[in-house]
Amino acid sequence: xxxxxxxxxxxxxxxxxxxxAAVPIAxxxxxxxxxxxxxxxxxxxxxxxxxxxxxEWEVGEDSVRLGASVPYTRIMENLRTELPGLALASHTVxxxxxxxxxGVGGNLGTASPAGDAHPALLAAGAEVEAESAARGTRLIPxxxxxxxxxxxxxxxxxxxxxxxxxxxxxxxxFSKVGTRNAMVIAVCAFGLALHPHTxxxxxxxxxxxxxxxxxxxxxxxxxxxxxxxxxxxxxxxxTPSVAKQFADLCSAACNPIDDVRGTASYRRxxxxxxxxxxxxxxxxxxxxxxxxxxxxA
Amino acid sequence: xxxxxxxxxxxxxxxDVWEGESLLYVLRERLGLPGSKNACEQGECxxxxxxxxxxxxxxxxxxxxxxxxxxxxxxxxLADFARQRDGGGCASGACGGTGLDEAKAWQAGGTDSxxxxxxxxxxxxxxxxxxxxVQCGFCTPGLLVAADEMLERNPTPSDAxxxxxxxxxxxxxxxxxxxxxxxxxxxARQGGAV
Ligand SMILES: Cc1cc2nc3c(=O)[nH]c(=O)nc-3n(C[C@H](O)[C@H](O)[C@H](O)COP(=O)(O)OP(=O)(O)OC[C@H]3O[C@@H](n4cnc5c(N)ncnc54)[C@H](O)[C@@H]3O)c2cc1C
Ligand code: FES
Ligand code: FES
Numbered sequence: 001x002x003x004x005x006x007x008x009x010x011x012x013x014x015x016x017x018x019x020x021a022a023v024p025i026a027x028x029x030x031x032x033x034x035x036x037x038x039x040x041x042x043x044x045x046x047x048x049x050x051x052x053x054x055x056e057w058e059v060g061e062d063s064v065r066l067g068a069s070v071p072y073t074r075i076m077e078n079l080r081t082e083l084p085g086l087a088l089a090s091h092t093v094x095x096x097x098x099x100x101x102x103g104v105g106g107n108l109g110t111a112s113p114a115g116d117a118h119p120a121l122l123a124a125g126a127e128v129e130a131e132s133a134a135r136g137t138r139l140i141p142x143x144x145x146x147x148x149x150x151x152x153x154x155x156x157x158x159x160x161x162x163x164x165x166x167x168x169x170x171x172x173x174f175s176k177v178g179t180r181n182a183m184v185i186a187v188c189a190f191g192l193a194l195h196p197h198t199x200x201x202x203x204x205x206x207x208x209x210x211x212x213x214x215x216x217x218x219x220x221x222x223x224x225x226x227x228x229x230x231x232x233x234x235x236x237x238x239t240p241s242v243a244k245q246f247a248d249l250c251s252a253a254c255n256p257i258d259d260v261r262g263t264a265s266y267r268r269x270x271x272x273x274x275x276x277x278x279x280x281x282x283x284x285x286x287x288x289x290x291x292x293x294x295x296x297a
Numbered sequence: 298x299x300x301x302x303x304x305x306x307x308x309x310x311x312x313d314v315w316e317g318e319s320l321l322y323v324l325r326e327r328l329g330l331p332g333s334k335n336a337c338e339q340g341e342c343x344x345x346x347x348x349x350x351x352x353x354x355x356x357x358x359x360x361x362x363x364x365x366x367x368x369x370x371x372x373x374x375l376a377d378f379a380r381q382r383d384g385g386g387c388a389s390g391a392c393g394g395t396g397l398d399e400a401k402a403w404q405a406g407g408t409d410s411x412x413x414x415x416x417x418x419x420x421x422x423x424x425x426x427x428x429x430x431v432q433c434g435f436c437t438p439g440l441l442v443a444a445d446e447m448l449e450r451n452p453t454p455s456d457a458x459x460x461x462x463x464x465x466x467x468x469x470x471x472x473x474x475x476x477x478x479x480x481x482x483x484x485a486r487q488g489g490a491v
Contacts, residue, residue, distance in 0.1 A: 001316040003298060003362040025360055029340055032358040035317045036338040045316060049363050095465020096443070097355045098340055182464030183341060 004046045009053055010133075012159060015046055017133040020156035022046040026054070026069045027101030029094070030110045054105065054161070063167055065129070068105025068160040075104075083165055085120040085172035085191050092116055092176050095183050105160045108145065111152040111211070118146070118212030119191030120174050122204030125166040132157045139164065146211035170194035171285035173278040176206070177262075177270045187262040190250070190274035194282050199223070199232050203275070208254035208267045218249030218275070235290035238283050243276050250275035302364045304328060305374025306381075306394015311361070320364045321345045321356040324371060329401050332372040332438045343466035346439035347371050353446045355465075372438035373400035375445060379419035382449065421445045421483045428479035432470035440466045444480050452487055454480070 004022060006012035016022060022044035025031045034040035048054055054069035057079070064082050066075070072090035076099070080087040086104075093099050093116050107117040108128060127139040134157060145153050154160070172193040178184030189206035201222050203215045225242045226232055251272035256264040300311045300323060311327040319338070324330045324347070334344035338357045345357045348370040356369075370378050374395040418426070421444050431437050440463060447454060447462035454462070459480045468476060485491045 003316040003360070005362060005365070025363070028358045028360055028363065029355075032319060032360060033339045035360075036319065036357065041317070045360060045362070047360065047363055094340065095343065096462060097343055097346055097353050097465045098358075100352045101354050101358065182461075 001042065002044045004044055005050060006046070006048075007050050009051050009131075009161065012046065012048060012051060013131060013133040013157075015044075016159055017157045019044045019046075024048055024109065024159060026106045026109075027071065027098075027103055029098050029102040030106055048105075048159075057162075059167070063126075063164045066104060066163045066165055068108075068162055069103050071101060071103050072099035082167045083120075083124065084168050085124050085174050085193055086117060086165060088172070088174040089116045089120040089176075089189075089191065092174070092181075092184075092186075092189075104163050108152060108160055108163070109154075111146055111150050113149065113209060113211055114186045114189075114207040115212065116174075116176065116186060116189060116206065119189050119204030119206040120172070121163065121165060121191075122212060122214050123172065123174075123191035123193040123202045124168065125193075125195075125202060127164045128153075128160055129162040129164060130154055130158045131161045132159075137161070143214065146213075149210045151211075168193065169198075170196040171282040171289075173281050175274045175278050177274065185261065188254075188256070188267045188270050188274070190271055190278055192275070192278040192282055194286050196232060196286065199227060201226070201279075203250065203253075205250065205253060205271055207261075208256040208271050210255065213253060213255075215250040215253035215275070218246050218253060221249055222246045222279075235287045237287070238279065243279055246279060247272040247276040298362065300361050300365050302366065303368045303394075304330070304397075305370055305400055306377065307396055309397065314361045316360075316362060318361045319357045320347070320349070320359040320361055320369070323361045323364070324356060324369070328397060330371055330373055330397070332400075334435055334438055336435065340465075341467070342436070342439070343443065343463075344436050344439040346442045346466065348442060348446060351446075353443050370442070371400075372441055375441060376417050376419040376422065379421070379445060419445060420486055421448065421480075424483035424486065425476075425479045428475050428482050430471060430475040430479035436466060436468040436470075440468070440476060444483070448480070448484055448487060452484065454484055456481075 004015045006015050023042035024046045026048045054067045056067045058065045072093050075090045076087050104117045107115040121142050126142040128145050131137045140153050174191045176189040177187040186207040188208045191204035193202050205213050251268045254268045254271050256267035258264050298314050300314050311323045324333050336342045336344045340355045340358045347356045350368050377395045
């Protein structure tokens with residue numbers, strides 16, 4: 001095994017181009033487990049922890065450009081306003097020690113259906129900034145990023161530089177089912193974001209299909225129902241039948257398996273519950289701000 | 298490969314390090330510092346917790362090469378580390394950190410719970426003893442490092458803060474209540490209330 005230690009992003013891209021089989025290692029919270037248990041013996045480890053740029057973020061007009069290695073702890077502490085869904089999801093990852101090292105770049109690299117960043121990214125709307133020495137930078141829409149169980153759209157010579165996550169324009173929630181509050185890989189998880197500017201709702205489902213997915217049929221149904229009832233303007237409570245239908249459609253978007261953490265039917269059921277809850281929470285919060293602005297006008 | 302790093306305030310070098318090796322292995326097997334425990338090697342138990350450039354991490358998940366040039370504090374150096382932070386002198390005499398031989402030979406010099414004087418313990422270590430938070434002791438080094446770091450950041454933690462800060466450290470013996478007591482005690486002493 002060789003340990004490659006690029007000091008800059010350009011060096012890292014050059015190393016990845018020269019050794020496409022090299023395994024990048026950032027926080028190491030996925031990679032080191034595999035090495036410790038002999039599940040993986042890469043010929044090259046490509047250490048990304050010396051590249052300072054990957055630990056920085058920039059808050060732009062519409063989105064946050066989040067460096068691939070920004071640890072979850074930083075996201076929780078600094079980006080709660082801009083990226084509330086991702087901050088909530090980050091807080092549910094493992095433990096303080098893991099959150100101090102692991103980040104979204106590694107979560108995307110692993111692309112586990114259970115990765116907690118994914119539902120939040122899907123719901124907020126995001127693009128993955130991938131780069132290679134040969135072809136430069138490209139932005140991969142998050143919906144096109146997950147290509148299979150633990151597979152993603154990266155080419156062998158590419159690295160993730162950053163993730164561009166849309167800044168919240170409305171309330172966001174993230175909810176996860178597990179056996180305890182800490183150190184839990186999701187049985188299933190759900191992210192929901194209200195986008196009042198476009199009058200749309202976006203979702204993300206974790207751990208209930210081969211890849212993280214959006215419940216697009218449920219989103220379309222809810223968008224139409226909210227529009228029809230004038231909900232965005234009148235800020236009324238969402239009709240229980242609408243919430244129920246939304247929850248059922250979210251369950252239907254799952255394609256889960258039975259495993260040690262839960263059965264497929266439990267997952268389908270639980271995703272429906274999480275969908276209804278997160279919708280209620282975010283809508284209540286939207287109504288609150290809606291009433292406040294109405295009152296001020 | 299060779300790895301150069303600072304451990305408990307002193308520069309160290311480890312030789313013949315395998316590229317896929319963890320920092321935990323380097324500390325225990327190459328530098329002879331077995332304080333950090335190896336229980337799960339998958340980040341679940343926290344018994345290998347050390348501070349890497351000040352940040353609590355599972356050393357079993359840090360690749361040895363990632364520690365090159367970095368600063369590591371282990372449980373063996375915790376007493377000196379706490380003393381320097383509090384602006385006091387060093388137990389080891391010279392304020393140059395804790396040497397390998399001292400660290401290897403480290404043991405609690407005494408357990409005078411009345412005064413805590415001259416025991417070579419950090420306040421958090423003393424509090425763990427006084428509160429009876431140590432049974433088999435396997436989880437203790439990781440808990441000490443994590444609890445000490447929390448008290449540095451947050452001198453007046455709520456119970457929820459303590460639980461959260463220690464949520465990455467498993468203990469199979471105590472049922473956690475005595476550990477909670479110990480951290481509350483250390484916080485109270487730090488604040489001068491006890
Ligand atoms: C005890 C424990 C509990 C956990 N609990 C959770 C949990 O609750 N929720 C959750 O989502 N995850 C959990 N994880 C998994 C892990 O912490 C996350 O997936 C984390 O986001 C990985 O980030 P990292 O920086 O440590 O990745 P690494 O381990 O360094 O890398 C992970 C993968 O991404 C690749 N990679 C890393 N950076 C880049 C880059 N810039 N470009 C291209 N590829 C890259 C690596 O090659 C590797 O394949 C847990 C892990 C442990 C050990
Ligand atoms: S040995 Fe590192 S967390 Fe258990
Ligand atoms: S005292 Fe035995 S594991 Fe905690």
